[in-house]
Amino acid sequence: MxxxxxxxxxxxxxxxxxxxxxxxxxxxxxxxxxxxxxxxxxxxxxxxxxxxxxxxxxxxxxxxxxxxxxxxxxxxxxxxxxxxxxxxxxxxxxxxxxxxxxxxxxxxxxxxxxxxxxxxxxxxxxxxxxxxxxxxxxxxxxxxxxxKNVASLFISVFILLVVLLSAAAGYKKTGVKSAPKGLQSFMEPIILFVRDEVAIPNIGAKKAGKYMPFLLTIFFLILINNFLGLIPFFPGGANVSGNIAFTMTLAVCVFIVVNLSANKSYWEHIFWMPGMHWSMKLFLAPIELIGVFTKPISLMIRLFANITAGHILVLSLICLIFIFKTVFASAIAVPFAVFIGMIELLVAFLQAFIFTMLAAMYIGMATEEHHHDAHGEAAHH
Amino acid sequence: MLLEINPLVLPDIGLVFWNTVAFLLLLVVLGKFAWKPILKAINDREQGIEDALAKADKMKSELAAMQSENEALLAKAREERATLIKEAKETADKMVADAKEKAKAQYDAIVADAQVAINQQKNAALTDVKNQVGALVIEVAEKVLHKELSNKAAQETYINELAEGVKLN
Incomplete structure (x- = not known):
């Protein structure tokens, strides 16, 4: 830092x-x-x-x-x-x-x-x-x-491919029964974390397996770009995950996956909320429909704003030196920048986690099987 | 346009395009060559651990069952041994008793036989004695009668003489 x-x-x-x-x-x-x-x-x-x-x-x-x-x-x-x-x-x-x-x-x-x-x-x-x-x-x-962002993105893709493919090769080499080693043992807890804390609680153990590759890819792509963004010199230095185009692309991917995997009851809950009076149904339908779009948009804005804000904060603190036009300002600016940098490390992980968590939650909502008493209403619909 | 106010919130088509390419590439390549084998390995390992635990539990219960079986066998063996010893003792006792009885019976038979033989010998001896006494009596009587008939005095001395001679040893 x-x-x-x-x-x-x-x-x-x-x-x-x-x-x-x-x-x-x-x-x-x-x-x-x-x-x-x-x-x-x-x-x-x-x-x-x-x-x-x-x-x-x-x-x-x-x-x-x-x-x-x-x-x-x-x-x-x-x-x-x-x-x-x-x-x-x-x-x-x-x-x-x-x-x-x-x-x-x-x-x-x-x-x-x-x-x-x-x-x-x-x-x-x-x-x-x-x-x-x-x-x-x-x-x-x-x-x-x-x-610069595209190049940085390619670097992150390259790093991810090298790291994860070699981790995967580790399983082939050491077999299933032995304990993971090296990179493998570093990646495995993260993968298990995504599976046990993100995918399974939100989607359910039965369906989670199907969405694991998607969630893991999103998580690691955001995580690596967040970390690369924190490195101030060459392989890092770009602000990929704080770029709206990057977050938008991922949010659109989540939007597509959520809506393609949505089941009948999900759409029913959006357009004709079961168990409500018909007037309430009419009232709720547009709100729920907007919700379909606001969910990925919130994903997009949240990641973009968090990462960008962190970068702006660090840069602003450093700029204090130039605003006060004295090197003594660094006595305050540098420790603060280091402190914010530490927080950014946490945020880098946290935002990757939150993005994946919410994506999993949206997928979970879309694939959830509802067992309510309003089947009469459903039949009417 | 409102979005054009700040270039920060205006997505570049280029980055969107390359990001889509990169993401799909990652999703496909990692999905096939990283996530699939890694998740499978993790699942397999978890399954393996679960199986091993279940197996250990099973073994434990099997061991306990075997132990109780062993104990039962041991108890049975002990019981058998006790019966065997008891039976052997009984047999031995019986044999001894039988032998005693048999010996007694034999002894009794021998004694009885001996008695019979003694009685027979005694009777035979008595008969013999009786016969000899009878013959002697007859002889003496004959001699007495002879003497009496010739001399009275001589007769008497003779009888005494004879009587002295026959001392019925």
Whole structure:
């Protein structure tokens, strides 16, 4: 955790440093920044242009920059790993390195491919000859780039595959009767935890087995990405599980699994609640129907908000040093950041657990066999 | 659009796409090559432990049954031994008694035989004596009669003489 703080400190220092460099570059070569910059980027450019004094530091921007996705993977100082940009436009697919989207000062530059592409607030847009965003053409642009988050996701997939497949191989090697060893003995309690504390209590021992692979995959994918997000340097550093796209995809998967495995009585409880007066049934149906959608949406928001909030908190504490413009602020900021980092470790596990737990609960609700007395009502329906 | 206010809550299609690919890949590959064998192994092991425990319980009860059986056998053996000893004793006693009885019977028979023989010998001896006495009496009587007939004095001395000679040893 100390590493993280030190790294964050370094990153902040470099950020300020590069910001100053950029400012000078703007000041030197370009006297009309606001007009040539793409609309949305203009305020930032103006701000940067105005930030001549040392310590003029935009906290919000720095933090958001660390939280959101990027087309290159920042390593240290001015060193970044360029990642492939994959674009689908009306003229088909196009692949090029993200290096081409930035100039030598790490500022967005125009790349001329099938269209003119430029990064605006970290997103690829089509710009016209004057450098302004072509909104109509940009709507046709589908960005399938291997961004920092995607690359991090691939790393996490790779780690999961290596770890879990070797753990699985352990069972083949040592057999069933002997005690698990090494990785195997590390993974087994977690797998048992998911089975005995998450799947079986919520879904029931009989049906739990069918959903175990799904729940385990979700749990481990979230867990590994939460942990990777806590590592401040290379293999980590991306904010995958704090990205709404990641949580949305998982939530949609849960939504699909829940609704595909839902039985008749589940739908009956949604559209025509048994054992109620017909007016109440009419009243409850829309509420229950909204509930079908709010459940996965709550999953999506919860994970996203928790992880993002944790990252923002740590970054904010580190930024205190730059806000107070004194190194003595680190006496407070660093211990607090370490403390929050510890809590984040807990949250990383907790959120993976809660997501899986709620997914299991929703599956359990959808597959539950109801034995109520309202069969007369059901028959009527 | 409201969502475009903050890029943080605007999902990128690229990440959604790659995430779906990654998740499905993980689900399929891990499901087939990790979760299935791991869960199966865990289940098998649990089943194995359960079976072993059940087996141990069974063994325990079997052992207890065997022990009680052993005890019963032992008790039976003891009882048998006691009866055997008792029977042997009885047989021995009986044999001794029989032998005694037989010996007594034989003794009695021998004694009886002896008595019979003695009686017979006695009778034979008596008969013999009687016969001899009779013959002697007749002889004496003959001689007496002879003497009497010739000399009276001589007759008397003779009788005395004879009488002295016949001392009926």
């Amino acid at each position: 100390t590493f993280r703080s030190i790294k964050s400190l370094l990153v902040k220092t470099f950020s300020v440093f590069s910001l100053l460099i950029a400012t000078q570059a703007f000041a030197g070569e370009n006297h009309t920044p606001a007009t040539t910059q793409a609309g949305a980027a203009a305020p930032a450019a103006v701000e940067a242009h105005g930030a001549k004094k040392e310590g003029d530091f935009n906290v919000t921007e720095t933090i958001l920059e660390h939280i959101k996705d990027d087309h290159s993977w920042h390593m240290w100082g001015h060193v970044s790993i360029p990642l492939p940009v994959i674009l689908k436009t009306s003229k088909g697919f196009e692949v090029f390195s993200s290096e081409k989207l930035v100039d030598e000062h790490h500022e967005p530059a125009v790349y001329k491919g099938n269209f003119d592409y430029k990064l605006v607030e970290g997103k690829t847009k089509i710009v016209d000859a004057a450098g302004n965003v072509d909104v109509e053409a940009s709507k046709q642009l589908w960005d399938f780039s291997i961004t």
